[in-house]
Amino acid sequence: MTQQGEVWIFAEQRDGRLMSVSLELLNKGKELADQLSTRLVTVLLGDQIDDLAQQIIDYGAHKVYGLENKNLRLYQSEAYARLIAELIDEHRPELFLLGATMVGMDLAPRVAAKVKTGLTAHCSDLYLEEMEGQKKLIAAVPGWGGNFVVKIACPQATPQMATVRSGVFEKPEKKPGRKGEIVKIAAQIMIEDERVETVEMVESHPVGLKLEDAEIVVGGGWGFQSVSGFHLAEELAEALGGVTAGSRPAVDAGWIKEDRMIGSSGKTIAPKLFVSAGASGAMHFTTGFSKAKVIVAIDQNPNAPIFEAADIGLVGDLGKILPRFIQELKREKNEI
Amino acid sequence: MPLNSIVCIKQVPHPEHFSKISLDPVTGSIRRAGIPSVLNPLDKNAIEEALRIREKFSGKVTAITMGPPQARDVLEEAYAIGVDEGVLLCDLTLAGADSLATAYTLAKGIERVGKYDLILCGNESIDGATQQVGPQLAELLGIPHVTHVVEVHWLNEGEALVKREIEYGYLKVKVRMPAVMTVMKNINTCRLPSVLDIMGAVGKEIQSWGCCDIEGEKECVGLPGSPTRVVGIVHLESKRKREMLKGSEEEMAQMAVKRLREYGVI
């Protein structure tokens, strides 16, 4: 195995669970490592991390550095950054990628400053490009108003660092029992680390996400014709991992609550995905989601104006298309 | 005992005009000409927090910004809202900075400002939105940082118990001053400057320092001090794609899921 700089991933754990984005980065990381003919290595910090370390190997890492200390169970900004920077200084990886979680966004810049390297945030894509005879990481970042994508590189300094949001890359396959190297390190806490101390983590996974905060929304309209028909919209939302909303007619019909109404007399939202189902696309309604990143429209009228406002259009019977759509989403999920 | 704070603020393009922004294809920097500018919204929350701390502990609030000469406007706005002192770090050599070079420049400027107990920043700016300057500034100053702050409870003027947001919840963090805190929108409600506040702020004196005044090393500021570079721009179609799927319900469903994966939304 080459001593050439490796591809490193920060595996974030919370409450003994690996964050989804860390797994997704293992997938991309493997791809980049292969292209660079080097190894995929993961850095993990926490308390009692054996199980998590093995999981990471199962997901494809060649090696895991597991820094263990009971005081590292919760995210400690000083200790985490210091320990990771020390490890980086020792081994000088070529790339270091972290998930753009609210913790990753806190940790990555400090580490980058400690090791004096470049960091690109919220990348929508990562790939390698030839730059002066070397393969360098290109981080693609969306520009203002979504009109363009900016390509950013870190030509000189190493490791080249980037943070990536969950959902940009796919999770890799888990192969239980994969072989890999786990290096456990008993981490030391220093006095300076205690200037800032995380004393408690409070999490409550929401029953229902606020409509404005939802990243995926399914908006159902009059086309469902009945409350039982409307249930399909709810099922689709669930299968997509999103929330349900409705047009004014759907709300007036009592199929969904007023606080979920989208449109000029309701809420205006900008989720990353909006699916309009059974709504013809009156301006009243479309104005409520025109800024969504991607819009899918499903309706039985091929001339419905909703299709002008969408990126993807499906024409057909709601009662037939939606179940297929839901089925396809579930099938994909189960396979992973 | 008084608590002196420094608020790092930034002038950013007005969000309503974002679609008109273009990048210089050579330097990769933003072409700002003709686009109105505003004070970064989260920086207002940072200023508000600093003023509340001054009301509680007394002390001085200094606003500092790195920018071109017109960034003077955001310091004027900061004066209108209530800060005591305004500092502009302005020099051609500072231009083209990424977050690390910006953090370095601010750190040097802050060292010249003098003694401080707390540095406040908005959690992100609406243009770059990297969220990186705060933690990097803290590292360069050798002090701790807390980001995503939504609540600050002062145990005494030297230590605070802070709530910082995480997905689905928060962390409770105890932090000793001096420290950097970057704040979120819901930490407070910003006060409005009154007419008299505005009249008093216009033309009020600000300190303007160049690279030499803050003893900045030329290799550490601006474009030379930026380890990251813009190497290209790819334009995107802003219109809706209007792709009508064909085939049986099954085929359309499969294609739809495939497309959504490609778009990166599921």
Added chain:
Amino acid sequence: MDFSFGRAHEMLRNMVREYAEKEVAPKVESYSQEGDDFPYDTLKRCAQIGLIGLLVPKKYGGSEMGYLARMIAIEEISKVYAGLGANLRGWSLVPHLLTIAGTEEQKQKYLPALCRGEIQGSIATTEATSGSDFGAWPVEVAKEGDDYIINCRKVMISRATVADIFGILVRAEKGYNTFLIEKTMPGVQTGHREKLISTTSRNSPLGDVVITNCRVSKDYLVGQEGKGIGAALSTIGGAGRTGGAGVCLGIAEAAFDIALKYSKERIIYGKPLHDLQSIKFMLADMAMHIESTKFLCYNVSWLQDQGKKSAEVNKETAMAKLYASETAMNNTLKAIEILGGYGTAPEFGLIQRLKAALDMIAAAGSNNVLRRNIGDAVVA
């Protein structure tokens, strides 16, 4: 000619816009509801940020930022809710009257409280029998020693039922007198709410002020005896009309913004609505008339800030209000047309604006009277 706004005016506009969008917009529905609970908290808030005392010297609690500042403030608020813009106009009239014509004692007594929003004033001139035809007014005040006895009925008075102090103009034996009448004085009655289209709301109570045998000393006389009409007309012309112009400018801009947004989002025949030439022409006209309105409004304000008295800019104040009022009407009607079937849908806010524009035809100087004033000035 430098037509740019200075920093102070830019910052003022931004501050008022932020206030209007963050604090006024969520309350528009509440303000528009029928009822008797006047939003005193809004009065206090406007006072707190300095919007009442824009024409009042600092030593009396104002900022004296000036007429242009006042125009901008009224314009920005009226974009969001014309009713509050109209109140902002109304709240500043008695302060203006006192500033230009009050005695030192009167200024000290009322201005600070008015600027702080602790009390509010209203100008009351309109007679039941005539508004602008002063010559036809009956004599309604008699002198008794050093005191005055007033008997009059004023109608269509803004915020009649909630104002604490009225600046009233009454005809005397010789000439006209302007008095300050406190609501609590014996003989003063307010009531009979007029139900005009946009003034049935709790925000804009319009009513009568009936004064019966009210005795006041000369301490309550504003300006010289018999010469009260000068002061009253200065306020009505210099501040009342210009305030009305600002309200109409805001309405006109809001209507345009709503129509423009709709025309961008509505897809018809495969393209945005504004691609149709007929619609594009309407938008072009609306935009052009807004620009002319702005010039008339900002120019007269600038002249006033340069020191021109109300009488010197009589033609300009009349032009500003008249033109702004017609632009407000035309723009709201055009916007309603552009929105097609949704034009009168309440959630687009155009009906609210149309109502406000209709009321502004007669308010702040009736348009026909203003046209005659302009004609008189032009042919003189």
